[in-house]
Amino acid sequence: MxxxxxxxxxxxxxxxxxxxxxxxxxxxxxxxxxxxxxxxxxxxxxxxxxxxxxxxxxxxxxxxxxxxxxxxxxxxxxxxxxxxxxxxxxxxxxxxxxxxxxxxxxxxxxxxxxxGTTKAPVAQTVPAKAADDIVEVQTKFVRLPDGSTVLLADNSRLEYNRDFNDGKREVKLWGEGYFDIKDLPGKPFVVKTGKLSTLVLGTAFNVKSSADQQQVVVTVTRGKVKVADEKNNYGVLVADQQLSVDMTTSKVAWAKVKSKEVVKWKDEFLVLDDVSLEEAAVMIGDKYHVKILFANESLKRCRIAGTFFHHQPLEKVLTIVCGVANAEYTICPNDKVILSGEGCTNQ
Incomplete structure (x- = not known):
């Protein structure tokens, strides 16, 4: 040594x-x-x-x-x-x-x-301060134990109990998050933001709260959710509906919105969620407007998961991906990229 x-x-x-x-x-x-x-x-x-x-x-x-x-x-x-x-x-x-x-x-x-670096703008986080029975995360992309996924905006965090998937699925959110919830009959999914609860039964939606959690905005992109607090039932939202709640006055505002525009912030992220390198190549190509080709077909079978933040340069993304997949990349004219190397020979 x-x-x-x-x-x-x-x-x-x-x-x-x-x-x-x-x-x-x-x-x-x-x-x-x-x-x-x-x-x-x-x-x-x-x-x-x-x-x-x-x-x-x-x-x-x-x-x-x-x-x-x-x-x-x-x-x-x-x-x-x-x-x-x-x-x-x-x-x-x-x-x-x-x-x-x-x-x-x-x-x-x-x-x-x-x-993590001390001043990295691509990964703003805080130390975990959770009790032993609580899991507190501030990574940008979270896969929950039930298979549901959450994409967190900057300066946001999520918290859930270790027995999350044993009974009621409940998480607490500070900031803004986009949820894609797995439908599990008999196991409702609840997002808590301060005193407000958003009850879900298999859907995709966005929740945004102010720093003091007194202003909460819920936007549904797919399915439906029920919004309530301890005293009030604010109603049920379906796709392209938005509900804003002022927790200090209990005033609510309903709106018909283009939900894709509301959650456009999540497009800044490139999320590779346990995909093959072939699938990743399509996603990277679409985001960076390049065509990725394979010199070695076996590379396509390598699997990878990763989250890249805030328009990272193509070269940085390729460096990480190729480092994991035992590959090399060559950027060619006409917006083409060639991936070569041995690949994941152990797969």
Missing amino acids: MNNPGFNELMDKYLAGKASKAEWDELKGMINKGDADEAIKDRIDAEWDNGALETDVPFERYHEMIANIMSAESHIANIIPLKRSRRNHLRKLAIAAIMVGVLVLPFAGWWWWHA
Whole structure:
């Protein structure tokens, strides 16, 4: 093992969430310069061999880890290998993840690296402060234990109980979120924003609340929801309807809206939710107006999950995706991109 006490000391503090800003900057500098390549490899190998890195982690622990990882205040990070990666891709993916501040979760190959930076505009988060029976997350894309998904706007967070899927499905929202809810008969889904509750039975909708949670706006894009608080039943909304509630006066305002315009903010995100690289290529191509071609057909079978924020440059997205998929990219004239490489040979 490479003897690099300076790096190992900084990494220990970083993973423990105790690194100062100066120590975080020093560690990031080592990684960016390539001074710590061997130490990083040795560290991951050691953690893997010691069994410290689990390959089977309960679902709710992932969001708890992500909340810690994304803590800009504490400079917390975590590395969770799913399968041993090719070492020559380690530094490239690590640096890219730190630079972009994205979540990369390769379900079918390799490992998961997520890093938060102190001032990254692409991943604004706060430390998790939840009790033991609560999971609090502020990652941008959340897959709940029941299969429902939530996309959170900037400065927003979500909270739910660990027994979320055992009975009533209930979450608490601060800020704005777009929900796509899985229909489970007998298990209603409730979103709480302050004293207001939005009851769902299989639908897609947007909820936005003010900072003090006294102004709440619910917009339905698909299906229907029921909105109420402890004293009032405000009614049922269907697609393209919007309800605004002033919690201080209980005044409500109904509106017919183009829901796609209301939730247009979510189009700023590129969400790859456990898709094949072939599917990802179509989504990336549509977003960046390029045509992605494969030099190696086996690459298409690689699976990837990741969330990219706020119009990240195509090159950064491709760097992350190719780092996970053991691939390389070439940007060609006429808005074409060619993906090549061995791919996920273990799939």
